[in-house]
Amino acid sequence: xxxxxxxxxxxxxxxxxxxxxxxxxxxxxxxxxxxxxxxxxxxxxxxxxxxxxxxxxxxxxxxxxxxxxxxxxxxxxxxxxxxxxxxxxxxxxxxxxxxxxxxxxxxxxxxxxxxxxxxxxxxxxxxxxxxxxxxxxxxxxxxxxxxxxxxxxxxxxxxxxxxxxxxxxxxxxxxxxxxxxxxxxxxxxxxxxxxxxxxxxxxxxxxxxxxxxxxxxxxxxxxxxxxxxxxxxxxxxxxxxxxxxxxxxxxxxxxxxxxxxxxxxxxxxxxxxxxxxxxxxxxxxxxxxxxxxxxxxxxxxxxxxxxxxxxxxxxxxxxxxxxxxxxxxxxxxxxxxxxxxxxxxxxxxxxxxxxxxxxxxxxxxxxxxxxxxxxxxxxxxxxxxxxxxxxxxxxxxxxxxxxxxxxxxxxxxxxxxxxxxxxxxx
Amino acid sequence: xxxxxxxxxxxxxxxxxxxxxxxxxxxxxxxxxxxxxxxxxxxxxxxxxxxxxxxxxxxxxxxxxxxxxxxxxxxxxxxxxxxxxxxxxxxxxxxxxxxxxxxxxxxxxxxxxxxxxxxxxxxxxxxxxxxxxxxxxxxxxxxxxxxxxxxxxxxxxxxxxxxxxxxxxxxxxxxxxxxxxxxxxxxxxxxxxxxxxxxxxxxxxxxxxxxxxxxxxxxxxxxxxxxxxxxxxxxxxxxxxxxxxxxxxxxxxxxxxxxxxxxxxxxxxxxxxxxxxxxxxxxxxxxxxxxxxxxxxxxxxxxxxxxxxxxxxxxxxxxxxxxxxxxxxxxxxxxxxxxxxxxxxxxxxxxxxxxxxxxxxxxxxxxxxxxxxxxxxxxxxxxxxxxxxxxxxxxxxxxxxxxxxxxxxxxxxxxxxxxxxxxxxxxxxxxxxxxxx
Numbered sequence: 095x096x097x098x099x100x101x102x103x104x105x106x107x108x109x110x111x112x113x114x115x116x117x118x119x120x121x122x123x124x125x126x127x128x129x130x131x132x133x134x135x136x137x138x139x140x141x142x143x144x145x146x147x148x149x150x151x152x153x154x155x156x157x158x159x160x161x162x163x164x165x166x167x168x169x170x171x172x173x174x175x176x177x178x179x180x181x182x183x184x185x186x187x188x189x190x191x192x193x194x195x196x197x198x199x200x201x202x203x204x205x206x207x208x209x210x211x212x213x214x215x216x217x218x219x220x221x222x223x224x225x226x227x228x229x230x231x232x233x234x235x236x237x238x239x240x241x242x243x244x245x246x247x248x249x250x251x252x253x254x255x256x257x258x259x260x261x262x263x264x265x266x267x268x269x270x271x272x273x274x275x276x277x278x279x280x281x282x283x284x285x286x287x288x289x290x291x292x293x294x295x296x297x298x299x300x301x302x303x304x305x306x307x308x309x310x311x312x313x314x315x316x317x318x319x320x321x322x323x324x325x326x327x328x329x330x331x332x333x334x335x336x337x338x339x340x341x342x343x344x345x346x347x348x349x350x351x352x353x354x355x356x357x358x359x360x361x362x363x364x365x366x367x368x369x370x371x372x373x374x375x376x377x378x379x380x381x382x383x384x385x386x387x388x389x390x391x392x393x394x395x396x397x398x399x400x401x402x403x404x405x406x407x408x409x410x411x412x413x414x415x416x417x418x419x420x421x422x423x424x425x426x427x428x429x430x431x432x433x434x435x436x437x438x439x440x441x442x443x444x445x446x447x448x449x450x451x452x453x454x455x456x457x458x459x460x461x462x463x464x465x466x467x468x469x470x471x472x473x474x475x476x477x478x479x480x481x482x483x484x485x486x487x488x489x490x491x492x493x494x495x496x497x498x499x500x501x502x503x504x505x506x507x508x509x510x511x512x513x514x515x516x517x518x519x520x
Numbered sequence: 521x522x523x524x525x526x527x528x529x530x531x532x533x534x535x536x537x538x539x540x541x542x543x544x545x546x547x548x549x550x551x552x553x554x555x556x557x558x559x560x561x562x563x564x565x566x567x568x569x570x571x572x573x574x575x576x577x578x579x580x581x582x583x584x585x586x587x588x589x590x591x592x593x594x595x596x597x598x599x600x601x602x603x604x605x606x607x608x609x610x611x612x613x614x615x616x617x618x619x620x621x622x623x624x625x626x627x628x629x630x631x632x633x634x635x636x637x638x639x640x641x642x643x644x645x646x647x648x649x650x651x652x653x654x655x656x657x658x659x660x661x662x663x664x665x666x667x668x669x670x671x672x673x674x675x676x677x678x679x680x681x682x683x684x685x686x687x688x689x690x691x692x693x694x695x696x697x698x699x700x701x702x703x704x705x706x707x708x709x710x711x712x713x714x715x716x717x718x719x720x721x722x723x724x725x726x727x728x729x730x731x732x733x734x735x736x737x738x739x740x741x742x743x744x745x746x747x748x749x750x751x752x753x754x755x756x757x758x759x760x761x762x763x764x765x766x767x768x769x770x771x772x773x774x775x776x777x778x779x780x781x782x783x784x785x786x787x788x789x790x791x792x793x794x795x796x797x798x799x800x801x802x803x804x805x806x807x808x809x810x811x812x813x814x815x816x817x818x819x820x821x822x823x824x825x826x827x828x829x830x831x832x833x834x835x836x837x838x839x840x841x842x843x844x845x846x847x848x849x850x851x852x853x854x855x856x857x858x859x860x861x862x863x864x865x866x867x868x869x870x871x872x873x874x875x876x877x878x879x880x881x882x883x884x885x886x887x888x889x890x891x892x893x894x895x896x897x898x899x900x901x902x903x904x905x906x907x908x909x910x911x912x913x914x915x916x917x918x919x920x921x922x923x924x925x926x927x928x929x930x931x932x933x934x935x936x937x938x939x940x941x942x943x944x945x946x947x948x949x950x951x952x953x954x955x956x957x
Contacts, residue, residue, distance in 0.1 A: 096750045097641075097644075097746050097747055097750075099600070099601040099641065099644075099645060100601055102602075102608055102611070102638060102641060103635075103637035103638050103641050104637075105611055105612045105613070105635050105638055106632070106634045106635055107613070108613050108632055132563070133563065133895070134561065134563045134895075135891055135894075135895055137891060137892060137895065165812075173812070173822070174813065174818060174822070176812075177811065177812030177813035177817070177818075178813040178881075180811070180812070180813070181810075181811035181812065181813040181814070181881055181884075181885060182813075182880075182881045182884060183884060183888075184884040184885040184886075184887055184888030184889070185888065186888075186892065201892060202888070203887075203888055203891060227822075230821065230822060230825065230828075233828050233850055233851060234821075234828040234829070236851075237780075237781055237828045237829075237848060237850075237851070238828075240780040240781060241676050241677075241779070241780060241781065243780070244676040244778070244779060244780060245675060245676065246674065346778050347674060348669055348673055348674050349666070349669045349670055349673075349674040379610070380606050381604075381606050381607060381610060389659075389663055390659060390663075391659070392659070392662075393658070393659040393660070393661070393662025393663050393666070394662070394666070395663075395666050396663055396664075396666040396667040396669075396670050396671075397670075416666070416669075416670045416674070417666070418666065418669070447611070448607050448610040448611040449610060451610060451611050451612065451613045452609075452610035452611075452613060452614075452615075454613055455612075455613030455614055455615065455631060455632060456615070458565060458566075458613070458632060459566070459615075459630075462564050462565060462566060463563065463564065463895075465895075
């Protein structure tokens with residue numbers, strides 16, 4: 095017998111997401127240690143975060159170079175020995191620089207942790223920054239930056255951040271790959287010495303984290319390490335360059351990149367959850383206004399996306415797309431047209447209702463399994479938010495009205511306040 | 521030439537045995553030929569519904585390349601009973617996507633387990649027959665051409681695979697990439713071609729359905745029967761596998777492009793995905809370049825400082841593919857010198873057996889990777905489908921054993937076969953700016 099296909103099967107809404115907070119303890123050295131036990135495999139992930147990102151830099155790229163150098167030697171091991179041991183035990187090690195915090199993570203089979211945790215402690219607590227390794231890392235980073243400088247998408251986004259924040263702002267990227275010519279091992283080392291210490295670290299252990307694993311972690315990361323230091327926490331005023339619209343020429347481009355956006359309130363502001371919903375309607379998912387218009391209706395782009403990028407001390411609303419060079423003007427016009435439409439018209443419930451379900455599903459995904467939960471809670475705590483923020487998000491997803499959405503659009507989507515950067519062929 | 525040397529006694533602790541967890545699954549075949557596989561994972565509130573069709577860019581007419589991928593885009597335009605595919609998925613709290621490769625086209629939906637019927641309704645309606653409109657086709661042709669530009673034409677090094685495939689293959693359809701040979705092929709696709717393509721490749725008897733996540737096998741099979749059981753099987757255009765003639769002479773081409781750094785790609789013909797040597801060569805590529813302690817990283821990047829990046833990997837198709845070595849030369853280093861040094865490093869694997877320590881290290885790495893890659897219910901569904909398309913899903917659980925059995929002699933022997941004279945293809949991809957200096 096054939097199923098009845100004419101009408102969609104009945105759907106059930108996501109009714110319950112478990113926001114129970116991970117257990118935590120304060121280790122004697124001042125590290126906050128969270129554990130999220132669960133999962134089906136004997137695998138453990140350790141994620142350290144240090145307040146050591148761009149925000150805390152004395153000069154640009156120090157934080158990035160410090161992150162690049164952390165596993166390149168300790169006082170008793172060479173880079174080669176460290177690499178050999180990580181690889182021998184099949185572990186995945188990562189050291190990632192970012193805007194506010196830098197991250198060090200290790201993903202490994204539980205059975206290898208007795209070998210890997212002592213090594214990880216040595217890497218984090220006793221990095222030696224050998225000069226010859228620094229030079230190799232610097233060259234590698236510079237070449238990558240040179241390749242990035244040939245990608246119109248990267249060029250536009252980086253220029254956008256510099257225009258919006260002002261080139262001196264800690265979150266603003268460097269202007270060119272030549273910036274790597276002036277980085278020094280002393281600068282990177284100083285970033286490491288100042289910011290990688292026990293009381294400045296947060297640790298999430300997720301996966302198959304039993305008492306034995308916790309004890310191993312407490313043994314190696316419990317006592318104080320490193321030297322606490324004072325560093326700037328005060329807000330640097332945004333020094334925008336003032337140019338609201340700019341074009342960076344790349345004569346050989348056959349596609350242009352466009353980035354448009356502005357600063358918006360951080361996640362602490364009451365508008366933040368609603369603004370995220372508005373941004374999703376506008377350009378945050380496959381069925382968004384921008385995708386429907388520019389891709390599915392006009393075929394101008396492979397993809398266009400709008401999002402609110404949240405930093406600890408700032409938030410940026412940003413639209414990005416790559417478009418056939420000769421259609422750039424038309425695409426920009428359509429982007430602003432869609433912004434205007436959200437200010438003039440109410441979003442119909444037929445559009446809102448599936449979006450509410452879709453976002454509830456993504457929220458459920460953010461808490462599916464120990465690794466996803468660790469990620470969600472780590473972002474929450476990093477931003478200085480409490481667990482009720484998740485409830486606020488759910489509330490905004492489920493109850494924000496079309497009128498409130500229009501109100502938010504009128505408040506934040508004023509074209510006069512937007513910065514526009516295009517890169518490519520004029 | 522220095523002999524290879526690796527410390528063998530550097531680490532405390534006993535060598536560990538390779539153990540991999542088994543992925544449990546059940547499999548049936550419906551009367552219409554659809555293979556259904558179910559993997560239950562109660563740790564997630566979600567399910568994945570994954571439908572994989574045995575059609576990829578290798579099934580295309582050489583004058584109509586890029587078609588399988590364009591077609592994938594088109595099937596999202598709705599079907600007989602579904603007006604808007606994406607909207608229906610969103611309403612059920614789900615997410616969906618698809619990808620096309622040289623060998624297959626794979627669609628998936630993930631959604632909360634209690635909404636699984638929405639996904640089955642959508643995928644079965646897609647299999648029954650999408651709605652093809654002239655407007656939909658015209659728009660998606662533009663979108664795909666923008667994708668072509670974004671990924672291949674407007675991106676540094678974006679045309680490498682076009683050049684490399686064209687150089688290495690003479691007759692096999694792997695000679696063009698999935699995106700297509702040229703945008704004009706996509707431009708010229710007509711509505712007639714689209715319909716024809718569908719009815720000759722999209723059918724229950726040419727597909728594998730995998731359901732994974734929070735659902736029991738019995739229930740999943742019953743739902744699969746309900747939604748897919750009445751779809752008629754169709755006559756599939758037979759795929760005539762063309763055997764690439766054995767390459768007899770080494771080849772080399774050089775191109776100049778608007779890129780900042782000189783690079784090269786060397787490609788050797790290797791065996792098929794289900795060939796024993798595939799696993800041997802996967803280990804060999806790991807020995808050469810996987811991880812910071814790999815030979816390329818230690819000797820070419822760190823010691824000799826010839827490269828900032830050096831890599832070896834397999835193209836990974838189901839039919840005989842390519843073993844690739846590539847690198848970006850350090851500033852000021854002559855690219856040809858760097859290339860020769862990398863080839864010397866590679867040729868050592870032909871002459872000197874790998875040490876027991878190094879073999880154990882790469883096997884440990886493989887054990888971890890197999891386990892770490894199999895955590896997500898969606899990844900498991902995609903993997904199961906892909907192994908079933910190759911012949912048998914249960915091969916997924918034999919990978920560990922296949923890697924485990926590999927000996928130093930196997931590596932030596934396979935390296936000798938692979939790196940034989942006449943089997944090599946070199947693409948020098950040089951910076952236009954550097955050449956003018």
